[in-house]
Amino acid sequence: MNLLSLRSHNAALVLDLLRTAGGEGISRLELAERTGLTPQAVSKITARLREDGLAAEAGRRASTGGKPRTVLRLVPEAGHAVGVHLDRDELRVVRVDLLGAVRGERRAALDLGAGSEAVLAAVRQAVARVLPVQRDEVPRQGLSGLDPSLLGVGVALPGPLDHGRGVLHRVTGFPEWDGFPLREALAERLGVPVVVDKDTNAAALGLAAGGERGSFAYLHLGTGLGAGLVIGGSVHRGARTGAGEFGHQVIQLDGPPCTCGDRGCVEALCLGAVARGDLDQAARVLGAGAANLVGLLDIDVVLLGGRTVAAAPDAFVGGVGAVLEARARRTGQDAVPVRVTAGGDGAVAVGAAQLVLGPVFGRGGG
Amino acid sequence: MNLLSLRSHNAALVLDLLRTAGGEGISRLELAERTGLTPQAVSKITARLREDGLAAEAGRRASTGGKPRTVLRLVPEAGHAVGVHLDRDELRVVRVDLLGAVRGERRAALDLGAGSEAVLAAVRQAVARVLPVQRDEVPRQGLSGLDPSLLGVGVALPGPLDHGRGVLHRVTGFPEWDGFPLREALAERLGVPVVVDKDTNAAALGLAAGGERGSFAYLHLGTGLGAGLVIGGSVHRGARTGAGEFGHQVIQLDGPPCTCGDRGCVEALCLGAVARGDLDQAARVLGAGAANLVGLLDIDVVLLGGRTVAAAPDAFVGGVGAVLEARARRTGQDAVPVRVTAGGDGAVAVGAAQLVLGPVFGRGGG
DNA sequence: CCACTTTCGCAACGCTGTTGCCAAAGTGCA
DNA sequence: TGCACTTTGGCAACAGCGTTGCGAAAGTGG
Known part of the structure; x- marks a missing residue:
């Protein structure tokens, strides 16, 4: 652990508290108490976050006898993530902001048995359509041009798979997917980072977030x-x-x-x-x-x-x-x-997006 | 996370690698590679560890065309921990050094049903006897006077218990122990930190170490x-x-x-x-x-x-x-x-000692 | 209006790991 | 034996982290 990772560690700590506070926001002193850092350190960290556009001041609390606390909140629009739920017969794609709120959604019928090319093309199209700037033409290379604040795409699907390498195992009923390097193939086509996980893990992650x-x-x-x-x-x-x-x-x-x-x-x-x-x-x-x-x-x-x-x-x-x-x-x-659980049918897709958002807030191994 | 905890974090990282290397030792450059720190940082950290008596130079490797690497090793005698295995009919106490090697052992028959006073006194006596300086008289207050490098005492026993607070639950067959604050009672009598855990957890920890x-x-x-x-x-x-x-x-x-x-x-x-x-x-x-x-x-x-x-x-x-x-x-x-598992009957007591040694090497939340 | 409280940033600071540099200690070849 | 070369590892200067000292800002209350 060096000074650079210390810095990003503490920044992630603060960002996670801002995220948890949601729309209400949280004051600098409260951040200091919760993180164990000194108020001055929190001031420096939040100043950097404000410079980067990730945080902003949002009103102030009532005074308790002195200068009232300034409330900080996360700027939800500063970053976006896309979650993809690949089910046996349906494709579901959502775009969420930093707070995890759904900003765009898209559903389509899908046949997982139609071959990898068809499935990948369908995912690519649905992901492109859910981004804020929608064009008729889907750009040939990379989706990051459409939305520079797009952090990545999380994909959830049933069956065993290798989360670390992003390779599928035997998806029940669809043996042709065994060994398919889904993360690599999608990352190449989408031009943004891709994370793959089981649907149940995505749902659980969504609940945790x-x-x-x-x-x-x-x-x-x-x-x-x-x-x-x-x-x-x-x-x-x-x-x-x-x-x-x-x-x-x-x-x-x-x-x-x-x-x-x-x-x-x-x-x-x-x-x-x-x-x-x-x-x-x-x-x-x-x-x-x-x-x-x-x-x-x-x-x-x-x-x-x-x-x-x-x-x-x-x-x-x-x-x-x-x-x-x-x-x-x-x-x-x-x-x-x-x-x-309260979440409806879209919970898995929303959780899949958290696969990408997690590392921003210091959760998950990178 | 502040600079002080960063420092102890990295020191624990280096100590753990020294521990893993055991008697063979490990060079500064290898430490740098394994930790991800720069060689110069490792030099500074190891210099501090040598000042504190925790590490020492121990010979050098064969040259690979230049100055040969200096081998560092943990000084096992720099710290000790005692592990106690409280079983239904037997008491087993070991003293281990920083490397986890047994330096002293003691066994005694024990009746867990004989009441807390009798059991605590038996533990106190057995722990005192296993310390390097043995006296006929057991000192009244605190055992740290007997061995200043004694880091603490780990206690393992069967049945459910609250590891965090150190309180026992229903030990099968001995209902009188339900709710007994074993950690507090022992820490007061021994004058050193005490950690309590289930015997199976201690055995597993011993295997991990x-x-x-x-x-x-x-x-x-x-x-x-x-x-x-x-x-x-x-x-x-x-x-x-x-x-x-x-x-x-x-x-x-x-x-x-x-x-x-x-x-x-x-x-x-x-x-x-x-x-x-x-x-x-x-x-x-x-x-x-x-x-x-x-x-x-x-x-x-x-x-x-x-x-x-x-x-x-x-x-x-x-x-x-x-x-x-x-x-x-x-x-x-x-x-x-x-x-x-290779370990014999004493494995649980040795593992219990690791409850105390773990935090030194950055393992466990203490 | 003024004393007081509370928040919070600027400046100086101590300490962290990092970089630049060089002495030390080997090998290998002429 | 001497010299070029490689590798190790410490000294000194440095950038950057969180911390401390202090003062400005912005409220409350008498």
């Missing part, structure tokens, strides 16, 4: 069952960035066969119960998996999402909550709360 | 079944420092009852199979739990330990390995390796 503190697990129950783990404010991806394989956790040895080839996976049991219309059993099974996860990682809260959960939120929150409460009674501790 | 890189899970199979998780080089303890409850992971819904009150826990199934003499089934069950953990966290390696494993290492490594290999075939990735 949206104000969910600490450590939590986001369990997504839709056509499959997956999880995004946030530990200490950042997404846990594991050694080969394959963490979060919640659905193929075995909770019934020698149980019914699963599509993955194993037996007794939570996903098989849960989806089976849903198919039979037995939501209570589905929730109980999901709760058993969640309880295992809570015991292993000791997280703060369990968040549920996905179409199946959204269709019957009370049944799932109640069922999963009951299992966790029973566990808490046995261990003598408070039960881990269960909630349904 | 012993050269195990990256992320791994240590599964301990003895009278119970627990886990210590190391993620990215540091122990994962979770929000309420209760993480690692591996044994009460449910892998068979509505299975046989467990001592915890739930049904189908890995611990119940595994210990049951061991009791029946069916080691293959025990290993298979353990493997199923390990596979769940690998999928959730995507760790680098699974390490097995504990008396039951040590009694039949091949059966457990083979059985757990087979389950993980089957999982790898399904996902199309390399299997996560399984190994038995």
